[in-house]
Amino acid sequence: MAKKYSDDLKLTVVREYQEGKLGIRPLAKKHGIRSKSVVERWIKVYERFGAEGLTSKKKTYSVQFRLDVLSFMKRTGFSETETALHFGITEPTIIGKWKKAILEGKDEGLNIHKGRPPMSKNKKKDKEMTYEQKLERENELLRLEVEYLKKLRAFQMDPKGYLEKHKQQFHSNSKKSSD
Incomplete structure (x- = not known):
């Protein structure tokens, strides 16, 4: 450890x-x-x-972001530290943990949070969902998956352009919230 x-x-x-x-x-x-x-x-x-x-502070990253970071690192051959600095990650060793989860075939390991899972009231709601509601939920999840795959493909085809586009969106969103 x-x-x-x-x-x-x-x-x-x-x-x-x-x-x-x-x-x-x-x-x-x-x-x-x-x-x-x-x-x-x-x-x-x-x-x-x-x-x-x-400083030691807990920061969470989306699964999409984690996959983008790992894809960038593989494509460029950057070290964990270089990749972390490129993406603004202050704790480079976390990238190694993400990489290990993928290599061990634990893709879901990228989405695991430490500690006790929150108590969920949704379990009861899931049982009460109608067949139609379950299908709508499945459709929503499939749409999200397709959207994710499109973004991943766009990033793989032109990583600099993709990052620049999203960097601009982030900056414009942060300016709006400070107004």
Whole structure:
């Protein structure tokens, strides 16, 4: 299991590195960090996202986004860290977990959340659904699947164009919400 390091330690190590007194390997040894690659990753994340990038915060990503990231990484040959920086992911190791889930044939592993599942009131509603309602629900799910496959194909054909298009949509949506 991966060792957890405090946010303060991460920031301390990065700042010590920036002072230039010690290199990456000596810093790792000084602070009891298992490998220099961990320190290198912290430095890259700090350079891209600042101190906020080193803080431990839970962020969830959609299955679509996870698949897009893995597809991009496979196509470009980027490392987990390079891919994470490209997509704005502050914790590059999470990409390895997604990749492992796919390689082990656990595609549904991309959609699993840790912890206890929420209590669902829908179980009773599912039993009470009419045949017509069940068919409508199935149609809705199939439409979503088709839409997902279309987006995946568009991304695979022109990843830069696809990302640019969606980056523009995101920025325009965030401007609207701040008005």
